[in-house]
Amino acid sequence: MAVASTPPLQLVIAALLALSLSTTASSSPAPANRSSCYKRLFSFGDSLTDTGNYIIHYSNASGPVLALPYGETFFGRPTGRWSDGRLIIDFIVERLGFQYWPAYLKGAAGKSPAEEFRYGTNFAVAAATALSQDFFLEKNLRVDLLTPSPIPPYSLGVQIDLFKKVLAMLASTDQERKEVMSSSLFLVGEIGLNDYNHPFLQNKTLEWVRPLVPQVISSIVLSIEALIELGAKTMYVPGIFPLGCTPLYLSLFPGDDRDPATGCLRGVNDLILAHNHMLETKLEELRRDHPGVSITYVNSYDNVLGLITAPTQNGKR
Numbered sequence: 001m002a003v004a005s006t007p008p009l010q011l012v013i014a015a016l017l018a019l020s021l022s023t024t025a026s027s028s029p030a031p032a033n034r035s036s037c038y039k040r041l042f043s044f045g046d047s048l049t050d051t052g053n054y055i056i057h058y059s060n061a062s063g064p065v066l067a068l069p070y071g072e073t074f075f076g077r078p079t080g081r082w083s084d085g086r087l088i089i090d091f092i093v094e095r096l097g098f099q100y101w102p103a104y105l106k107g108a109a110g111k112s113p114a115e116e117f118r119y120g121t122n123f124a125v126a127a128a129t130a131l132s133q134d135f136f137l138e139k140n141l142r143v144d145l146l147t148p149s150p151i152p153p154y155s156l157g158v159q160i161d162l163f164k165k166v167l168a169m170l171a172s173t174d175q176e177r178k179e180v181m182s183s184s185l186f187l188v189g190e191i192g193l194n195d196y197n198h199p200f201l202q203n204k205t206l207e208w209v210r211p212l213v214p215q216v217i218s219s220i221v222l223s224i225e226a227l228i229e230l231g232a233k234t235m236y237v238p239g240i241f242p243l244g245c246t247p248l249y250l251s252l253f254p255g256d257d258r259d260p261a262t263g264c265l266r267g268v269n270d271l272i273l274a275h276n277h278m279l280e281t282k283l284e285e286l287r288r289d290h291p292g293v294s295i296t297y298v299n300s301y302d303n304v305l306g307l308i309t310a311p312t313q314n315g316k317r
Contacts, residue, residue, distance in 0.1 A: 038234070040120035040180070041096060042166075043187040044159045044223070046194055047126035049089045052080025052103035054126035057152055058145065065126075082126055089122065089187065096185070104162060113169035120184060123162050125154035129195045130219040131212070132157060141202055149194075149201045156191050156223045167230065181231030188224055190238040190300060192216045192275060197243070200252075206267050213271070217278045221286065228290050237283060238298035239276035242305050244268030262309055276301055 043049050055065060064070065070078040074085035080103060081087050093100060098119040105125075107116070129136070132155045133143055143151035171177035195216045199209050220237070227235065243249055244265030257266045276299075283297050307314045 038096060038183060038185040040117065040184040041093060041098065041101075041187065042120045042163060042184055043089055043122045043124055044156060044163070045124035045187070045189050045191045046128045047082040047124075048190045049087060049122065049124035049187065050080065050082065050103070050126040050128075051087065051089065051100075051122050051124070053105045053122070053124060053154070054082075054152065055080045056103060056105040057125065057154070058150075089124075092187070093119070104166075113166070117166055117170060121166060123154075123159040125152050125159070127152055127194050127198075128154045128156070128159070128191065129198065130156045130192045130216045130223075131195050135215075136198065139199075141198060141204075149198055151194070151198050156188075156219060160223045160226050163227075164230070178231045181227075182233045184232070184234075186227055186232050186235035188220070188227070188235055188237045189298075190240060191220060192279075193240050193243065196271060196275075200249075206271060210271060210274075213275050213278060216275065217282055220279065221282045224283075224286060224295070228286070228293055232293065234294045236296045236298055237279070238300045239279055240272045241300040241303075242269050242308070243272050245305065245308050262305070264308070272301065 047054070055063070065080065065082055066078050068078065069084045071081060072084055075081075081090075090100065101117075101119045101121055104121045104123050127149055129151060133151050133153045136143055136151050141151070143153075167177060167180060171180050195212055196209050199212075224235065224237065242262075242264055244267070245262060249265055249268055250263075253265055253268070256268075258264060259266045259269070280297050283295050287293070287295055
């Protein structure tokens, strides 16, 4: 697969996934802290969840996310979200009745931890991976801003470590830690997409990328186990949507084998299906090992594929 220069993948993805919730979400946030189930929401992931961490880390870099049309349909200005409006995480925050919380890297000067993290926080960073940045460096991939898609030093494991620092600020005793963990909702992902996307954008083939799948899943599982060990009781873990159906990949690889039923790239989607199947299997094992923990797999693949194959049934006119 040879890669051409194209618009950012994150814009395509964010716009595509935002459609799945736009028909049911309210147009304004619910009253603050209305939820009786969860006191806080902590989220980890990449551009599908990032509410500003990426542009804070790369504060000296230029990019389209810093200008309109990003943010124009809801916030009226760019906010660091890879979308023209809200992300799925924003709709979740609204439904929980929380205020929009800032990206973790932004911080909140002058506020105590209890105030700053009153509703939780968001550790997701656009372009983040499940595997570490060092892993890709050892594979001779570029990670800097000169690449088509830089790999930030905020892998899922790093995000979990940042969460541990926040937890230590919120809870000074084991009992306080248990209370924070058991009363919080955790969104782990979507994560893993960029572990495949970055190599593709650096001219790696499916044969090169495919062996990464077990390692990516292992990294995700280790992070989930770390949260469980800390006392997490409720988490949602999204799979990956059909990457081979996105306009970017269809334009990048026009000569590749396509599914006649959908027009999507068969090889890329088979890779994603392998990832999702392995993730589901591992999550089922975790449920058996930890019966007191609720772990919900979110089937992003079928949800998005439904938008593609039946657009008129999902709001397209």
